[in-house]
Amino acid sequence: MIVCDSGPVSVAMAEAHQAVAFQFTITPEGIDLRLSYQALTQIYLSGLRSWKKRISRMRNRVIKGVYPASPSSWLFVVIAILATMYMRSDPSMGLIAKIQEHLPVSSLSLSVQGQTMLSVLVFSTLLWLSLILTLRFCLKLLLSYHRWMFEQHGHISTTTKVWVTLVRLLSGRKPLLYSYQTSLPCLPVPPIKDTLERYLESVRPLLSGPGFQRMTVLAAQFENSLGNRLQRYLKLKALWATNYVSDWWEEYIYLRGRGPIMVNSNYYGMDFLYVTPTPIQAARAGNTITALLLYRRKVNSEQLTPSRVPGTVIPLCAAQCERMFNTTRTPGEETDVLQHWQDSEFVTVYHRGRYFRLWVYKAGRLLSPREIEYQIQRILDDPSPPGPGEDRLGALTAGNRVPWCAVRKQYFSSGVNKRSLDCIERAAFFVTLDDEEQGMMGEDPVGNLDRYAKSLLHGKCYDRWFDKSFSVVVYKNGKNGLNAEHSWADAPTVAHLWEFTLATDAFQLGYTEDGHCKGEVEHSLPPPQRLTWDIPVEVQEQVSISLSVAQALADDVDCHVFPFRDFGKGRIKKLKISPDAFIQLALQLAYYRDRKTFCLTYEASMTRLFREGRTETVRSCSNEGCAFVKAVESGEGPEHCRRLFRLAAEKHQNLYRLAMTGSGIDRHLFCLYVVSKYLGVESPFLTEVLSEPWRLSTSQTPVQQLELFDMKNHPDFISLGGGFGPVADDGYGVSYIIVGEDMINYHVSCKHSFSETDSHRFGAQISRALLDLLSVLTPAKTENSQAQDKKQQ
Helix, strand or coil: CCCCCCCCEEEEEEEECCEEEEEEEEECCEEEEEECHHHHHHHHHHHHHHHHHHHHHHHHHHHHHHCCCCCHHHHHHHHHHHHHHHCCCCCCCCHHHHHHHCCCHHHHCCCHHHHHHHHHHHHHHHHHHHHHHHHHHHHHHHHCCCHHHHCCCCCCCHHHHHHHHHHHHHHCCCCCCCCCHHHCCCCCCCCHHHHHHHHHHHHHHHCCHHHHHHHHHHHHHHHHHHHHHHHHHHHHHHHHCCCCCHHHHHHHHHHCCCCCCCCCCCEEEECECCCCCCCCHHHHHHHHHHHHHHHHHHHHHCCCCCCECCCCCCECCCHHHHHCCCEEEECCCCCCEEEECCCCCEEEEEECCEEEEEECEECCEECCHHHHHHHHHHHHHCCCCCCCCCCCHHHHHCCCHHHHHHHHHHHCCCHHHHHHHHHHHCCCCEEEECCCCCCCCCCCHHHHHHHHHHHHHHCCCCCCCCCECEEEEECCCCCEEEEECCCCCCHHHHHHHHHHHHHHHHHHHCECCCCCECCCCCCCCCCCEECCCCCCHHHHHHHHHHHHHHHHHHHHEEEEEEEECCCCHHHHHHCCCCHHHHHHHHHHHHHHHHHCCCCCEEEEEECCCCCCCCEEEEECCCHHHHHHHHHHHCCCCHHHHHHHHHHHHHHHHHHHHHHHCCCCCHHHHHHHHHHHHHHCCCCHHHHHHHCCCCCEEEEECCCCCHHHCCCCCCCCCCECCEEECCCCCCCEEEEEEEECCCEEEEEEEEECCCCCCCHHHHHHHHHHHHHHHHHHHCCCCCHHHHHHHHHHC
């Protein structure tokens, strides 16, 4: 505060964790300067941490830049060239002499021997760089080979064996997280003829004879007229862009959506099914926040092991990890924008209608789990009430995007509101301390699991910040979970983060005997900073409108979560069948029994074998699958059903492989549609294809880090996986996770407003279908085999 002509003037500068570094007072006698050495030390150490991170990033850039070689290989090349020259041989075939001729001798003032040495260094460096580019090109060619995926299990060709050996040799010993990025191939544009043929094959079981004939004519007209023109533009984009799908997919599927992202786009992840590591809310929050920040440290330093196709050496694209932390989605009039910051030293915490900024670093040091628990407990114990309009402010992120954009621009672009909103948006992530208790508990464990899922999916519609890349929820009884925004990454990336968090929390950080976090507490830590707001009546009115929109959407969602314990992938694999194909065919059977018809089915597959790859659709409802379902329902003989099942499972596996290797249907047609819109031309075929509803949308949550979980010694630490809302108003959303050898966890969602769908009924149909499939595929034992079994017993 500055007061003119009336006594002293006091100015506070440079806040570091709410500590004033120095103050000066202007008096008639002059300026009185007072320094706070403690605050200055904290600023110095924070700056030191930042410089260490910069140096680490520079080091990693060098290592990635020369991959698959190593920086030390340059020295090897130089020594090899010098050794060859020492033996009176010129490995450069005269190039070193040419380089020496063009050296600026007069300005360098070097002896002849010095000029020769400099020429050798220049030639060696050029040779080294050429070798790096050659190795990288070779690795890219090797990673473009996908025939291995189509070979039968246990029947690997000689070509594939040689290919695996070469990939191992060129991959290096310790690649960084992003080392493979420049070596990954680009996603190819499939021939338009192939895509149209596969599309027509996928809709054949869903259309009547005349309907299929009409669609065949539309496809032929599109291919012979507009299709090839759009294809040329798409190929041009594929030559120019890193990935011809991902930027348009992110923008048009996610960021341009003007409806609520809560339920419609965001998804959730759950805690352990049977175990809660501690019942103390603050302690669970302390370990969870610490584990997430340890993961962020691994991402920033690129020490996280690159993800690979399970059971192989084939790397997957890691680009989605870049915007995992310090990221938020900001609303716009026509399209939202993803904002990402390089670093953040705090998280934002919501509790009982109040927002707090919690610093997780002090003087460049990450707080211990016990210190974060201490700070969280301070927030829980804070009796202050929320400010006017503060408690339900988060509803703005749960409602429609355009009103949120208008309010943000008018009321949150300056002053105290902007400063507080910046604290939320620039935070590493968002944390909600929920007053409810959740989990599979009490007298109604099934109902409680369903309520747990709904709580994570939408909460109270105002106690999550749905725009953040992810929000962590910690409940009163120690259960936790997360809600993730979808535009920046897909579920496997978030699942990898959450697996690490749960495993680190339970097995590495751990708790004391009385349930508190481990570590020491520095009681001089400044308390968490309460965010302040100035919320006018106009904003409060819009908050109420957004909340009513979000609440109607949340009330309409019907969720059912259930663990299927009768058998798991162990039993399925004994039948020499892909577990995913088995589950997908069970879903087809369940849906047919539930709705008495087949439907267009979406199964998410990844395209991360390619640079910046995201997802592709596997159209799981196939001719072969429908034939099998009809055979089962009509009571055909078991041998006939088994034969049809094998054909259907192989077909599904082939569709999945095609999707993973860039030969899917839907992303190609989507991009052709976007090109047509840019050109201002209409395609009846593309318009109809992209308006078809996905009444059964499915996704498998992969278990990626088995080494983190000791299922033998800790069998109760089973993940529940996660789920999402229904894609179609008259359809189902089904997520499943295959846990261990003997369990499959399911998350089913639909809408109450459509009377013909019911998540509990469909869940029961899934369980019944799984058992019926196993019965069909397990041949009845003969009297001789039964006698032999009794003899063995």
